[in-house]
Every structure is written in structure tokens, then in C-alpha cells.
Amino acid sequence: MELAGKIISILPLQTGEGKNGTWKKQEYVIETFDKIPRKVCFSLWGEKIDQFQLNEGDEAEVMFDLESREYNGRWYTDVKAWKCVKRVKTGNPAPDEIPPDILDEDSYASSNDGLPF
Helix, strand or coil, X not given: CEEEEEEEEECCCEXXXXXXXXXXXXXXXXXXXXXXXCEEEXXXXXXXXXXXXXXXXXXXXXXXXXXXXXXXXXEEEEEEEEEEEECCCCCCCCHHHCCXXXXXXXXXXXXXXXXXX
16 A cells, blocks of 8 residues: 655654564654545554654655554554655745745846846
8 A cells, every 4th residue: 555645743763572583663653645634653664764764744655564463352453664755845945945045035126127927
């Protein structure tokens, strides 16, 4: 399955010891770009945490598997990501990303003869 959105939260790193050695798990919350945004918590395990290096505010596409298991009559579902691709932002920069000299109206008017296009 695949999901695209913005990383809105990174939960604390979890580590432990299992029968196969040390393990680590990082959980992230992504908010989708849908008309009605959904929030989904997914996890990365082991080396994938360092491989994908997701940060809050990153826009990403996440490919994951869903898996459920039963414990004492209750069912628990894991959303395990196996690939994450950061989206490259394109288009015009936001006003706070434009150097101040470009936003200066006097220099804008003189360099473009006052024409708005």
C-alpha cells in the first residue's frame, strides 16, 4: 500500500532485546493530502530508520505493509513501512524563502519598469 502526506510528528525511539539481538523501532505520524486529511501512524524498523532520515515537516510517500495479530482475544494492527521517498518541493518559493532584496518594492519596480508581469 502507499500513502502520501506530511510528517507531523516523530515519536520517541524504542529499543529492546529479542531472541535475535537488539532491535529498534521509530514511529512517525503522517497527515495525508486528501480533501479530508487522515493521520496515520507508521513504523520503521532497524536500519531503515537511518536509511530514510525522515524529519517533521517533510513531505513523503510511504510504502507499507499492514499486518494484524491477535493477543488475548484482541487484535492489533501494525503499519510497517518498507520504503519512504521524500517529495521534492517545486514551484514558487514561499515569501519567507525569498531573499529580502527581491521583496524590496523599490528594487522590484526599477528592475522591471514597474510592470507587474
